[in-house]
Amino acid sequence: MNAVCRHLAALIGKDLRIESRSKDVVLTLILFALTIVVIFNFAFDADAEQSRSAAPGILWAAIAFSSSIGLGRAFSREQEEGCIFALVLSPIDPGVLYSAKFLGNLIFLVFCEAIFLPIFWILFDLPGHVLQPMFGLVLLLGSAGFAAVGTLFSAIAAESRARELMLPILMLPVLVPVILAALNGTRVLFDQLDRADLLPWIKLLVGFDLIFFVICFLLYPYIVGE
Amino acid sequence: MIELIQIGKRYGWRWALKELNLHIHEGECTAFMGANGAGKTTLLKIIAALTSPSHGQIRIEGQDPHQNGKIKKRIGFAGHQTFLYGDLTVEENLAFYSTLYGIPKAERRIEQVLEQVGLKSRRQERVRSLSRGLQQRLSLARAVLHNPPVLLLDEPFSGLDLRFSEKLKDLIKNLNRRGTTILLTTHELATAKELCTRLLLLQNGHLQLDESPAAFPTKSWFALLRGQV
Numbered sequence: 001m002n003a004v005c006r007h008l009a010a011l012i013g014k015d016l017r018i019e020s021r022s023k024d025v026v027l028t029l030i031l032f033a034l035t036i037v038v039i040f041n042f043a044f045d046a047d048a049e050q051s052r053s054a055a056p057g058i059l060w061a062a063i064a065f066s067s068s069i070g071l072g073r074a075f076s077r078e079q080e081e082g083c084i085f086a087l088v089l090s091p092i093d094p095g096v097l098y099s100a101k102f103l104g105n106l107i108f109l110v111f112c113e114a115i116f117l118p119i120f121w122i123l124f125d126l127p128g129h130v131l132q133p134m135f136g137l138v139l140l141l142g143s144a145g146f147a148a149v150g151t152l153f154s155a156i157a158a159e160s161r162a163r164e165l166m167l168p169i170l171m172l173p174v175l176v177p178v179i180l181a182a183l184n185g186t187r188v189l190f191d192q193l194d195r196a197d198l199l200p201w202i203k204l205l206v207g208f209d210l211i212f213f214v215i216c217f218l219l220y221p222y223i224v225g226e
Numbered sequence: 227m228i229e230l231i232q233i234g235k236r237y238g239w240r241w242a243l244k245e246l247n248l249h250i251h252e253g254e255c256t257a258f259m260g261a262n263g264a265g266k267t268t269l270l271k272i273i274a275a276l277t278s279p280s281h282g283q284i285r286i287e288g289q290d291p292h293q294n295g296k297i298k299k300r301i302g303f304a305g306h307q308t309f310l311y312g313d314l315t316v317e318e319n320l321a322f323y324s325t326l327y328g329i330p331k332a333e334r335r336i337e338q339v340l341e342q343v344g345l346k347s348r349r350q351e352r353v354r355s356l357s358r359g360l361q362q363r364l365s366l367a368r369a370v371l372h373n374p375p376v377l378l379l380d381e382p383f384s385g386l387d388l389r390f391s392e393k394l395k396d397l398i399k400n401l402n403r404r405g406t407t408i409l410l411t412t413h414e415l416a417t418a419k420e421l422c423t424r425l426l427l428l429q430n431g432h433l434q435l436d437e438s439p440a441a442f443p444t445k446s447w448f449a450l451l452r453g454q455v
Binding site for chain 1 (some may be wrong): 274275276295296298299301303305308309310311312313314318322323325326327328368419
């Protein structure tokens with residue numbers, strides 16, 4: 001257990017340190033998400049009602065597309081100079097490697113959302129009530145789904161020639177349930193509907209996250225092993 | 227120590243290694259020689275459990291490194307790629323690998339290996355800012371950091387200047403004297419004869435020769451290099 005925690009801390013710490021210097025994942029995520037939001041903001045009238053009804057879809061489209069690009073970059077640094085081979089050769093458990101990459105990606109996503117959301121909130125002229133703890137929970141669960149699937153698929157896509165193209169193609173179809181659940185959960189909160197309507201979407205997000213974390217955790221050794 | 231039984235490796239339709247049988251004893255320094263594409267790197271990668279053989283078995287200290295992850299801790303590998311993170315400093319890279327290998331008194335060990343490869347004064351520099359030769363040296367430091375009983379070196383002299391090549395030879399001799407089993411690939415026959423107790427010649431995935439340095443036929447080697455074999 002001690003070794004597992006030590007390895008987890010070392011791997012996550014390494015990723016955060018590299019990112020704090022290169023900033024390539026965070027910048028990719030934020031800039032891509034902002035571009036999508038700004039384009040949609042110009043596409044809709046400034047009418048508050050119309051903006052609010054479209055906002056959940058635009059928000060999750062921005063997160064989905066930016067993460068499908070940013071998460072690929074997060075894995076590709078392991079491929080430069082063959083560092084992934086050193087990790088495979090080291091005594092760390094491949095499951096620990098997956099968990100560390102998953103947590104690192106989740107931290108990147110949440111960090112970027114924390115920067116991007118206030119801008120999104122201002123651009124779409126959203127009311128104050130949307131920024132509530134339950135919205136934070138929906139964002140966290142949705143992001144965990146993206147990170148769980150993205151961590152595995154970025155390792156698969158990295159092996160192909162068209163890696164940047166491959167990741168969205170592989171990842172987004174699998175993420176359809178997460179996108180739908182997160183989008184509908186966000187709509188319930190933005191439209192101030194009955195809280196009971198939120199529960200099925202939260203359950204779906206939790207279920208998806210758990211199932212895909214376990215599946216990806218079990219498959220990861222076969223993907224990075226060769 | 228290391229046993230290869232009927233090892234074969236296929237990439238698509240091409241066999242990189244064919245039915246290779248080999249027994250390497252503890253403390254031996256063995257050179258794998260051969261032209262480009264002979265299967266030297268593939269063989270080292272199979273021994274390091276970085277790639278699986280298409281058939282056959284490998285045993286290190288009686289255990290299959292592909293099945294038993296713990297045996298990997300006893301292997302050090304330095305290959306064509308440095309396995310280093312460009313955005314981390316020299317010291318941070320070694321500290322990271324020390325944590326993965328659970329090296330006690332890591333700071334002292336890092337100091338030691340940096341001294342050995344002559345990078346002590348550059349410990350705070352980012353790897354990306356180092357020349358290729360210096361990165362190669364750091365890669366060697368990383369490979370020996372955890373004092374592995376089995377050291378695999380894939381063309382360790384490529385990209386190194388003459389002075390450090392001599393230093394590396396001394397390092398390899400010292401490690402071998404202390405009991406480390408060393409397997410290296412090289413194109414330099416003189417270096418292989420100087421360092422190793424056993425020379426193996428690979429050709430098209432087959433083991434052609436297995437000789438001591440004194441018995442290794444120099445003529446065959448040069449004929450092979452000229453493509454006459």
